[in-house]
Amino acid sequence: MKSPQLLKQGAEARLYRTTFCGRPAIVKERFKKTYRHPELDDAITNDRIKAEARALVRCRKLGVRAPVVYQVDLPRRRIVMQDLPECSTVREAICRLSAAQGADCEPLLALAGRLGRLLATLHAAGLVHGDLTTSNLLVDDQLEHITVIDFGLSVADGGAEELAVDLYVLERAVLSTHPQSGPFTEHVYTAYEQQWSGARAVLDKLHQVRMRGRKRLMLG
């Protein structure tokens, strides 16, 4: 491996750009969180690396774009994976396009449709992403190909509830990126429902998940 260059510092990992067997690669190294008990920290980190590597592989098998896993190194808390150059996050894309053309412009709604179909594929297989924010979805400049990353919190065989929470996390991430993004999420759900017969049950659950935060009795 070439000497790695720091690419990004995320909330729980540092990402380095490097090469692996001559191919451009990304090292995702989950750093120690010293505020956590060391045993707890090791256990959580191990679980997440394994969950991430398994989900990345599974995702590709389902025909959804995700980085190829080159190597998993638990003692060094690392995954080495394919580098996806020239991608921006969906978050950046929403910001950029809604500023230039409005939050309900055609290219964004088309992207939403693609995203809905992609999620239907993952969810039909029971694969819950677990942290489906707009920063964990990458897209090329033409907004044609969406790549999913950051599967550390994924669950392999989620029920309707967990799938609904996935959509809820996405919805909140989209709205916090841009408050006028209602049409974007609507388009995601329409495409999601057209693609998969199990979608209705998840969308019904989503409704309950949304209500949950508002109706709960709050004390103290």
Add this chain to the structure above:
Amino acid sequence: MVVTIGFEGSANKIGIGIIRDGEVLSNPRRTYITPPGEGFQPSATARHHQAHVLDVLQEALDIAKITPDQIDAVCYTKGPGMGAPLVSVAVVARTVAQLWQKPIIGVNHCIGHIEMARLITGADDPTVLYVSGGNTQVIAYSERRYQIFGETIDMAIGNCFDRLARLLKLSNDPSPGYNIEQMAKRGQRLVRLPYVVKGMDVSFSGMLSFIEERLDKWLAGEYTPQDICFSLQETAFAMLVETTERAMALTGSQEVLISDR
């Protein structure tokens, strides 16, 4: 100069504060303490507040050295909270507002907590970890409003602690959480408990039922009550810090404000 008086009684505390231009002149309180092993019930809590509210009001005015004619507005907690205690205190706020002929302002409980903490700490644009008996939320100000970035999907952290205290039959005096903390200081071994973070949300109910199911077995030898308190704190707090960190990464906010009651 603006002088406001605020009435709060949404849970087991009744408190009345008087503030002049951001300076807290007085803030007397009474807490309804229940016997060990019991949580506070709405109607008994309401009776407690009714019994004390007038004394607390007199105290607030006396300590602040303020007379009703110097007050510009009356504020009260509108909710969310427990119905009966809220109403008991709101009635008094409405009555004095009419008596003194002052405008009345209903305040959202959560926003009250956040703004109070901003006032005290001087934080400008914090990410707020709002944790209390009934609340567990990660909140940040974005697009001109407070938005919930993450929250518990089942029980609140305080409720979870209260229930562990009840399982271990700890005292409610001064509070279950305080007693858990004292126990945790003497914990030695970490029990592996379910650590449930889903995106920016957390869940505590799985952890509690996990403990509930195994408690007798653990206490028969493997772990002490101190270990269990320690492990609950380590696990639950780590979950909260992690989700707060995630929200900060998303908003770019550099300050954290931890707000409870």
